[in-house]
Amino acid sequence: VEERGHGGAAFDPLDFDVRSEVHDPATVVAVRGEVDMNTAPRLEETLLAACDAAPQSLVLDLCEVEFIDSSALRVIILAAERLETSGRRLHVACAAGPIRRLLELTGVAVMVEIHENGARAIAAAT
């Protein structure tokens, strides 16, 4: 229960979307909107399920994401670490901008492979 602020209802659920699509042999998890404390659990569920489905390569497409906070970083780290146990890397599509800067600033960028856009990420991943 949020006591202050707009809570999630006014913004997040409407803005946020995450879907997982198979582009054989890669799986692409595409996210849209804002990933924060309210929406990160949905990203976690989808992304970790995609990791466990063990595709040859996994792409996280953040090109349509407007905002992420540390709860999103946590999910990306967990996914990267989960893939790493089987020798795989998480490919992240993310154009230059504040989100990419945050990935770099927090050290998450070195745990994943970053690409300019989804097509390049899929090409690199497969």
Added chain:
Amino acid sequence: MAVRRDPATASHGGFEDEHRLRIESETITELLRQSLLPARLPEIPRAEIAARLESASRVNVSGDFYDCFAVEEDRWLLVIADVTGKGPGAAATASMVRYAVRTAASEGQNPPQIAATANRVVYLGRADTADRFATLAVAEISAVGEEFNLQTTVAGHPPVLLASGGEIARWLAAPGPLLGLNPDQRFKSRSSRLGAGDVALLYTDGLSEARIAGGRLGEEAVSAALIDHSAESAEAIASALAGLPAGGQITDDLTILVLKVN
């Protein structure tokens, strides 16, 4: 906060029980929150400190905290951190970070060493707790004659801002990664002199990422507000910054630590 128990109504369940549980939950949350914060801020000769922690929720403690204490007679540490997630688990990790920092400081470690210690503690903690990471900014100030030396280390955290002579210096150089990623991580630091009128600001992203009409507040707005208010007292600066989110509405906890040299 005490709950009055009235035997005549206590057993009627429903609304009364819900109300009582809610008040107890808020009480526990408040106690947990207070246990993460210093009971009082230290007195630093020729300087003022002010702190704010504005919670987004009364019933759910988050992983933000600040700390400030004297390491030696003329040396103090300012600390601000943000643990991922919320609830008692995040508060437990925040407590771990807080005492890792205090222990490291008491052993004579400098800010990069303190960050490295806290990093190892968070990394090891991930084996026992839910996966939690933290961001941290540590600033050590030591008196040097009439001025202060400031040494800061930042780990995955927004930059420490310095307002001096109407300008902002962003301490972005060599920020380290989030705590808990790599147990062998080393951290860097930057040092500077602080003279009369200079202000150092440590804050969590609950401030810079607070929602405003049409988007998020942003670091530029924080910097601009810091310059606008830098001639005021530390308390007034902290209040002005905490008041930046439109209508005081926040969706994430907002923590601010201001040091002003007189």
